[in-house]
Amino acid sequence: MEKINMEKKLLVSASPHIRDHISTRRIMLDVVIALAPAALLGIYYHGLRAALLIAVCIVSCVLFEYIAVRIRKKPASIGDCSAIVTGLLLAMSLPPGLPVWMAVLGCFIAIVIIKQLFGGIGQNFVNPAVGARVFLTISFAQAMTTWVEPGTDVISTATPLAIMKDAEAVSAMPDFLDMFLGNIGGCIGETSAIALILGGIYLLARTVITWHIPVFYLGTVAFLTWMLGGNGLFTGDPFTHLIAGGLLLGAIFMATDYTTSPMTKKGAIIFAVGCGLVTSVIRLYGALPEGVAFSILFMNMLVPLIDRYTIPKNFGGR
Amino acid sequence: MKRKKTFKQGATLPHIKNTAHSPTVVMPAPETITVPMQQHIGAPCKPVLQKGDRVKVGQVIGDSDQYVSAPIHSGVSGKVAKMDIILTYDGRNVPVMIIESDGENEIHEDVKPPKVGNLNEFVKAIRASGLVGLGGAGFPTHVKLNLPNEADIDTLIVNAVECEPYITSDFREALEHTEHVIRGTEIIGEFLKIPNLIIGVEDNKPESIEILSQAAKGTKIQVQPLITRYPQGAEKMLISALTGRKVPSGGLPSDVGTIVLNITTVSFISKYLETGMPLVKRRVTVDGTAVKNPGNVEVVVGTSIRELLAFCGGITEEIKKVIMGGPMMGIANYNIDQPILKQNNAILALGKELGDPPNETPCIRCGRCVSRCPMSLMPVNLDLFSRRRDLEMLNRYHIMDCIECGSCTYNCPAKRYLVQSIRMGKTLIRQQPKVKGGK
Numbered sequence: 199m200e201k202i203n204m205e206k207k208l209l210v211s212a213s214p215h216i217r218d219h220i221s222t223r224r225i226m227l228d229v230v231i232a233l234a235p236a237a238l239l240g241i242y243y244h245g246l247r248a249a250l251l252i253a254v255c256i257v258s259c260v261l262f263e264y265i266a267v268r269i270r271k272k273p274a275s276i277g278d279c280s281a282i283v284t285g286l287l288l289a290m291s292l293p294p295g296l297p298v299w300m301a302v303l304g305c306f307i308a309i310v311i312i313k314q315l316f317g318g319i320g321q322n323f324v325n326p327a328v329g330a331r332v333f334l335t336i337s338f339a340q341a342m343t344t345w346v347e348p349g350t351d352v353i354s355t356a357t358p359l360a361i362m363k364d365a366e367a368v369s370a371m372p373d374f375l376d377m378f379l380g381n382i383g384g385c386i387g388e389t390s391a392i393a394l395i396l397g398g399i400y401l402l403a404r405t406v407i408t409w410h411i412p413v414f415y416l417g418t419v420a421f422l423t424w425m426l427g428g429n430g431l432f433t434g435d436p437f438t439h440l441i442a443g444g445l446l447l448g449a450i451f452m453a454t455d456y457t458t459s460p461m462t463k464k465g466a467i468i469f470a471v472g473c474g475l476v477t478s479v480i481r482l483y484g485a486l487p488e489g490v491a492f493s494i495l496f497m498n499m500l501v502p503l504i505d506r507y508t509i510p511k512n513f514g515g516r
Numbered sequence: 517m518k519r520k521k522t523f524k525q526g527a528t529l530p531h532i533k534n535t536a537h538s539p540t541v542v543m544p545a546p547e548t549i550t551v552p553m554q555q556h557i558g559a560p561c562k563p564v565l566q567k568g569d570r571v572k573v574g575q576v577i578g579d580s581d582q583y584v585s586a587p588i589h590s591g592v593s594g595k596v597a598k599m600d601i602i603l604t605y606d607g608r609n610v611p612v613m614i615i616e617s618d619g620e621n622e623i624h625e626d627v628k629p630p631k632v633g634n635l636n637e638f639v640k641a642i643r644a645s646g647l648v649g650l651g652g653a654g655f656p657t658h659v660k661l662n663l664p665n666e667a668d669i670d671t672l673i674v675n676a677v678e679c680e681p682y683i684t685s686d687f688r689e690a691l692e693h694t695e696h697v698i699r700g701t702e703i704i705g706e707f708l709k710i711p712n713l714i715i716g717v718e719d720n721k722p723e724s725i726e727i728l729s730q731a732a733k734g735t736k737i738q739v740q741p742l743i744t745r746y747p748q749g750a751e752k753m754l755i756s757a758l759t760g761r762k763v764p765s766g767g768l769p770s771d772v773g774t775i776v777l778n779i780t781t782v783s784f785i786s787k788y789l790e791t792g793m794p795l796v797k798r799r800v801t802v803d804g805t806a807v808k809n810p811g812n813v814e815v816v817v818g819t820s821i822r823e824l825l826a827f828c829g830g831i832t833e834e835i836k837k838v839i840m841g842g843p844m845m846g847i848a849n850y851n852i853d854q855p856i857l858k859q860n861n862a863i864l865a866l867g868k869e870l871g872d873p874p875n876e877t878p879c880i881r882c883g884r885c886v887s888r889c890p891m892s893l894m895p896v897n898l899d900l901f902s903r904r905r906d907l908e909m910l911n912r913y914h915i916m917d918c919i920e921c922g923s924c925t926y927n928c929p930a931k932r933y934l935v936q937s938i939r940m941g942k943t944l945i946r947q948q949p950k951v952k953g954g955k
Contacts, residue, residue, distance in 0.1 A: 202826055208851065209837045211873055212936035214844040214922030215866070216529075216681070220929045222880055278877065320878045320930075461883035461896065512914040513752065513891040514765040 222319070226279035228406045232397035233286050233451065239379075239393045240386035244294035248386045252289040254298055258305040259285030266314035280319050284308050287327035287451060290387025291444055291491070292334070296341055304330040324498040325455045328448075331491045343487075345383035357384050359443045359487040377441050384443070391441035398450040407454040410463055411470040415449040416440055418474025419481075426482055439481065448490035449473070458498040465501075465508035472497045520719055522743035523757040526890045527923035529746045529844070531720055532681040535801050538811035540688055543827045545592045545617055549818030550855040551577060552604065553611045556648040557655045558584030563613050569596045572624035574794050577613055586656040587646045591796035591816035592617035605840055605849045612855070615818070629792045638707045645788045646795045646858070651675060651686065651749065651778035652841050654859030657785075660775060661708065669773050671712040673758055674701050676728070676779040677742065677749035679718060680842025683862040685799045688812045689780045690717070690724040693787075694731045697779055700786035701737050704777070713737045715779070716758050718744040746844065747921040751776045753890050765917050780861075795858055802828045806835040806867035821852040821863055831865060839864040844922045874931035885924035885934060891917050895924035895934045902941030907948060910941045918942070 241249045263281035267274060275281075288304055308326035316322050335342045345357055376382050378391045387394075401407045420436035427434020439445070453459060453473050460469050473493045480489025554560035561578030565571060571590045578588035594617040602612050630641040643658035663669060674697070678686040690697060697715070705713045715732070717725045719741050729739040742748055742757055752763045754776060761772040769776050784795065796817055803810040808829030815824055821838060825831060839846040840860050856863070885895035894913055901909040918938050925934045 202822055202830055202852070206834060208835065208849060209870075209873070210848045210850050211837075212933060212939065213846060213848075213920070214926050214935065215837060215839055215846065215848065215870065216843045216926065217874055217931065218927050220884075220927065221931065222877055222929045225880075225882070225929055280880075318878060320880045456880045456882040461881060461886045461894070463887070509894065509913070510886065510892045512765055512893055512917050513756075514762045514767065515892075515914060515917070516765070 222278045222280070225406050226283050228401065228404050229283045229451065230279070230286060232400045232406075233283075233290065233387065235393035235396050236387045236390050236447070237286065237290055239390040240290065240294075243381055243389070244386055248294045250298070251292055251294065251296065251301055251386060252286065255289035255292075255301055255305055256282055256285035258302045259288070259309050262306055262309040263314070266310050267318065270314060270318070272318060275318060278319060281309060284313070284326045287447075288330050290447060291327065291331045291385050293342060293345055293384075294386050295344055296334075296338075300334060300338055300341060304334045307333045320457050322457055324495050325452055325458045328452050328491050328494045328498070332495050335491065357382070357443065357487065359481065377438070385447075388444045388447045391446055394446040394450055398446075401450070401454075407450075408463070408466070410466045411454045411459060411473075412449045414467050414470035415453055415473045415477075416445070418471050419445060419449075419478050422474065422478035423482065426478070439478075443481075443488045444490040445477065448477075448494055452490075453494050453497070458501055460501055460504045460508060462505070462508045462510055464510075465504045468504050468508065469497050469501065472500065518738075518741055520741045520743045521757050522745050523748060523753040523890060525888055525892065525923075526745045526747060526753065526921075527888050527926050529679075529681055529926070531744075533684050533687070533720070534682070535684045535803050535810050535812055536687055536721075538684070538688075540692060540799050540812045540814050542814045543816075543819070543824065545619075545621060545816045546819050546823045548597065548614055548616050549590075549592055549816055550600075550602070550820065551588060551590065551613045551615065551818040552602065552855060552857065553578045553588060553613065554608075555588060555654060555817070555857040555859065556586045557653065558582065558586070558659075560610065561585060561588050563599060563611065565596050565613070567596050567598050570594075571596060571615055572622045574627035574792075574796060575624040576626075576794075577615075584656060584659050586643065586648050586658070587794075589646050589794040589796050590615055591818060593620050593622040594618040602854075603850075605847050605854050623793075627792050627794070629790060630788070632707075632789065635707045638703075641789070642785065644794070645784075647781065647784055647788070648795070648858050649778055650780040650784065650798060650859060650861065651678075652845070652859055652861055654857070657777070657781055660777065661704070663708070663770060663775075669708060669710055669770060669775055671714060671759060671774045672701065672705055672708070672710045673754060673769075673774055673776045674713070674715040674779050674782050675749055675751075675754055675776055676715055676717045676721075676724060677754060678721070679744070679746045679749040680844050680846075680862075682803045682864055683801050683842050685801045685812055685861045686779050687721055687724055688799060689783050690721075690728055693783050694727050696783040696786040697728065698731045698735060698737060700782035700784070702735060703786060703789065704775075704782065705736065708775070710775070711736075714758055715739045716742055716748075716754055718742045718748060720744040746923060747890060747919070750890065750919055750921060752919070765914065798856075798858060798860070800824065800856060800860055801862040802865075803862065804835075804839075804865040804867065805869045806831045806833050806865040808832050815856055817858055818855045821849065821854055821856065824856060824863060825852065825865060831867075833867040835865045835867055836870045837864075837866045839866065844926065845920065876932050877930045879930050879932060882929060884927045884929065888923040888927050890921060890923060891919060893918060895938065898941060899932060899934050899937045902937045902944070905941075905944060907941075907945055910945060915941050915945065 259281040308330035312326045423439040424434045424436040476493030559582030572593040647657040648654045838849040
């Protein structure tokens with residue numbers, strides 16, 4: 199019989215002894231891949247200006263992450279790629295004409311104030327990109343709502359949602375197909391519905407997200423704007439509401455952020471319906487044309503409460 | 517084919533069953549065997565022989581007067597070389613009897629088919645056989661069969677799920693001893709007067725479903741295919757999948773009118789009633805990239821892992837980890853001189869396929885652990901509160917319900933050691949002195 203010689207000691211650890219290939223880094227890279235089509239279309243329609251903003255946001259987010267983690271004396275974390283996602287997401291929700299220094303300030307707010315000061319990845323109480331966008335909207339209201347017509351650099355234009363608010367200008371609404379493809383005024387990555395939906399399908403296929411939050415968020419907005427949006431009950435235009443503004447970007451990429459959404463399916467549905475409700479109310483009755491970022495921010499802060507009241511019933515429990 | 521059933525949540529694991537088509541090979545008894553005096557859940561046995569005593573195959577060498585226990589028998593003939601104490605793989609000091617074989621394999625006079633006319637005699641015979649749950653848990657079988665009120669049980673479930681990767685020893689039992697599986701199931705059904713007899717098999721073992729269904733024709737036994745999903749072999753999950761009943765938190769299968777027995781355990785009962793040979797041998801799946809010739813080996817209880825690996829052609833690369841049981845719930849051994857126990861269904865010698873132990877990173881609250889947990893717990897919170905030693909919150913989140921299946925840890929993208937930390941939390945709760953009196 200064979201003799202077995204064992205020089206090295208055996209590894210002893212708790213079960214399970216095998217792990218799935220999934221990792222935080224892989225998830226973040228998947229989100230980047232899913233955002234890519236919309237980002238590239240944004241660059242195509244809005245030109246180098248958009249490319250510059252995207253690059254600046256990603257680089258400054260990664261840099262701020264690196265510096266903040268060094269100061270906090272924590273293990274290096276830029277390898278998990280979450281700062282890239284934050285930078286890209288923030289850039290895509292900015293108007294292409296925004297001054298670069300404002301974008302950098304937004305990145306500082308997102309990474310340093312919202313994420314790292316609260317303990318880094320997994321600890322932020324609101325989505326960093328959403329929080330930074332709301333901060334910029336409030337601080338620089340003019341710059342954050344100045345839109346340029348795609349392909350040009352000078353003429354300022356109105357977004358579909360702003361046009362809808364101003365009932366007399368309805369005739370100026372852009373073509374539905376242009377809205378679907380993204381050939382309209384708006385933020386860099388928010389305008390192309392088709393690219394964002396493709397990204398969402400990719401995330402679903404990779405099981406990075408589940409369908410609950412996007413479907414319930416979009417469904418709530420569609421229903422409420424249809425019911426209350428027009429002149430009288432059930433005369434609204436839900437399709438325009440669905441593909442206009444930041445709704446798709448928000449519902450697919452921002453509201454589904456793990457850290458700031460509930461952990462159970464039941465919780466996720468409550469959260470998504472809440473987002474839809476707040477978005478619709480702001481869009482239909484508020485002073486602002488857009489309410490996606492505010493609604494997500496608001497619901498983010500309710501997540502600990504939702505999680506507390508949606509603890510699953512243990513198997514065989516009473 | 518019947519409509520497939522399954523349970524809720526759980527994890528999808530890679531289908532690694534390399535040894536499924538390796539027929540059982542009998543390993544000759546080694547020169548010495550090391551037999552621990554506890555190979556079951558319950559009270560340890562006391563040795564009934566002393567150093568220098570003669571011993572034969574099938575002879576009782578350890579027994580206990582406690583109810584939850586099972587006697588231990590010798591798998592070789594020869595003499596008792598010495599009594600010793602070993603540190604087991606799960607961290608207990610257990611007395612062992614070391615027996616030197618004379619190579620004769622002389623069978624003891626007491627080994628003859630038992631007379632069983634009624635339930636009482638049947639349960640006594642099962643106790644005398646030393647049978648424990650052969651699927652890994654090692655719970656004495658006679659205790660399971662001796663119900664306070666057998667009329668409450670309407671379903672016997674034979675667990676042929678074998679949901680862990682690598683392990684194929686139950687699969688081989690279904691293929692090689694089909695008649696005994698069917699006969700054993702019928703015998704238990706007759707003695708315990710159980711009307712429903714179900715064998716649950718996952719659909720990743722179509723041959724097993726096929727051969728058992730064929731053999732069950734004309735009997736009361738139903739062979740039920742199950743959609744492959746881990747941990748379907750866990751008692752509570754299997755009952756839920758097959759009957760839709762939920763064992764209450766902290767309860768037993770008998771609370772919902774069921775008994776669950778492993779397929780090899782059931783098959784052994786039929787063999788024992790025929791031959792009277794107690795549990796001294798068992799089939800072990802030997803696998804892992806470090807093993808030269810992986811396969812299924814019938815081995816005498818008390819054989820060392822070292823000798824078993826040597827019988828399988830030795831090792832081809834440096835072993836990183838030796839696991840007793842499957843990769844999801846098995847226990848990593850600290851050396852290879854541990855003996856094979858009655859309930860060991862697999863020995864995995866893992867090498868390069870194992871990779872390095874992952875580094876833990878911060879939780880990103882993705883909720884995968886919550887959506888995978890078959891017990892509907894929140895492993896993320898149990899992990900947090902275990903680390904904080906917050907016993908009150910651990911109880912509120914039902915930590916004691918955790919079956920440690922590892923589905924949460926397997927799917928964690930942050931590579932957190934959730935099960936390890938939950939085990940620590942459970943230990944903290946067990947160590948807590950019981951509160952006396954009322955409020």
